[in-house]
Every structure is written in C-alpha cells, then in structure tokens.
Amino acid sequence: xxxxxxxxxxxxxxxxxxxxxxxxxxxxxxxxxxxxxxxxxxxxxxxxxxxxxxxxxxxxxxxxxxxxxxxxxxxxxxxxxxxxxxxxxxxxxxxxxxxxxxxxxxxxxxxxx
Amino acid sequence: xxxxxxxxxxxxxxxxxxxxxxxxxxxxxxxxxxxxxxxxxxxxxxxxxxxxxxxxxxxxxxxxxxxxxxxxxxxxxxxxxxxxxxxxxxxxxxxxxxxxxxxxxxxxx
Numbered sequence: 001x002x003x004x005x006x007x008x009x010x011x012x013x014x015x016x017x018x019x020x021x022x023x024x025x026x027x028x029x030x031x032x033x034x035x036x037x038x039x040x041x042x043x044x045x046x047x048x049x050x051x052x053x054x055x056x057x058x059x060x061x062x063x064x065x066x067x068x069x070x071x072x073x074x075x076x077x078x079x080x081x082x083x084x085x086x087x088x089x090x091x092x093x094x095x096x097x098x099x100x101x102x103x104x105x106x107x108x109x110x111x112x113x
Numbered sequence: 114x115x116x117x118x119x120x121x122x123x124x125x126x127x128x129x130x131x132x133x134x135x136x137x138x139x140x141x142x143x144x145x146x147x148x149x150x151x152x153x154x155x156x157x158x159x160x161x162x163x164x165x166x167x168x169x170x171x172x173x174x175x176x177x178x179x180x181x182x183x184x185x186x187x188x189x190x191x192x193x194x195x196x197x198x199x200x201x202x203x204x205x206x207x208x209x210x211x212x213x214x215x216x217x218x219x220x221x222x
Contacts, residue, residue: 042212
C-alpha cells in the first residue's frame with residue numbers, strides 16, 4: 001500500500017529541546033510539504049521541497065529546519081527558537097504536475113511544556 | 114493579500130442537504146480543492162475544480178465561479194459519518210495551496 005507515514009502520533013518535549021518529526025512516503029512523489037495546524041486557523045506552510053537536496057521556506061519557517069536527502073523522506077526539526085511549537089503537524093506530498101493534489105500523512109501532535 | 118473565507122461551523126440533519134461556501138482571493142489561480150478532515154486525522158481529498166461549473170461525485174458536488182472567486186461544496190443525503198471539518202484551499206500562481214480555516218459540520222440525527 002502506498003502512502004505517507006508520520007511518527008510518532010503524539011510527542012511530548014520540554015521547552016528548550018529540539019525535536020525531529022519524521023515523514024516518509026512511498027508514493028514516488030517529488031514534492032513534499034510540512035504544515036502546521038492550530039485550532040481555528042487554516043493549514044500554514046512551514047517548508048516545502050520539490051526535489052531532493054532542495055527546499056524552500058513557507059510562510060512560517062522561523063524556528064524550523066528541514067532536510068531532503070532522499071526522495072522518500074522529509075524530516076522536520078522544531079528548534080528551541082520556535083516560540084509556540086505546540087501544534088498538530090501535517091506532512092504531505094504531491095507530484096510536480098497540475099493539479100498538484102496533496103496527499104497527507106496522519107499527523108504528529110507535538111506538545112511542548 | 115491572499116485570503117480564504119468559509120463559515121466556522123454549520124449544523125444539518127441526517128438525510129438532508131448542506132452547502133458549504135468558500136470565497137477566495139489569491140495571487141493567480143490554479144484551481145480550488147476541497148478536503149475532508151475528521152478530528153485528529155489527516156485531510157483527505159474530496160474534489161478539485163479549475164473550470165467554472167459543477168463537478169459531481171456521488172453524494173458530494175463542488176461548484177466554482179472564477180469570476181466571483183466563489184466555490185461551494187454540496188453534500189446530499191447526509192450521514193452521521195459526514196460529521197467532520199471541510200477545508201477549502203485555493204492553488205495560487207506557484208501552485209501553493211492557500212487554506213481556509215475549515216468549516217466544522219455537525220450532523221444531528
């Protein structure tokens with residue numbers, strides 16, 4: 001079965017610690033995305049990548065970092081510089097062709113205290 | 114600026130019809146997506162419109178008017194499992210999705 005996996009489902013961290021969220025896809029998609037979802041707000045784009053070893057900042061990249069060393073993997077690190085990291089994080093992927101329909105992973109709920 | 118507006122919450126009765134509206138303003142436009150998201154889960158694709166008109170897919174239909182910057186999602190024969198949030202997203206000139214905050218649909222028996 002093709003799809004996107006994110007782990008873990010729930011993650012708890014202390015303030016000041018960096019944490020890395022994993023995202024793996026076996027859909028052979030070139031593009032991958034990270035979004036943040038907060039109550040009452042639309043999905044906000046953190047980073048995206050359309051090709052291996054290249055990625056671009058989204059609307060809210062400050063305090064986050066990514067890497068794209070393999071086509072299948074796009075991990076997101078939430079650094080201690082992110083002022084309000086508690087949120088639901090969604091990873092998505094798409095082909096690089098119209099309409100760029102995005103397929104989502106199950107999400108990781110991160111709680112930082 | 115880029116903006117998507119949709120109602121925060123709607124309530125409907127099982128077996129009825131409901132229409133969820135969405136208005137958008139984007140820099141360029143490459144289509145309008147609707148996704149369904151159950152609480153705590155991933156959004157799943159429902160429909161895509163790029164040309165004006167109605168697209169029907171089973172109990173769900175989606176309409177687009179590019180000149181008005183307007184779309185709606187129509188759900189017929191509502192079932193309890195349709196209780197979810199419905200997300201409207203417009204694709205801009207760079208094919209990035211601009212997302213609305215979602216409409217929480219509550220179905221009552």
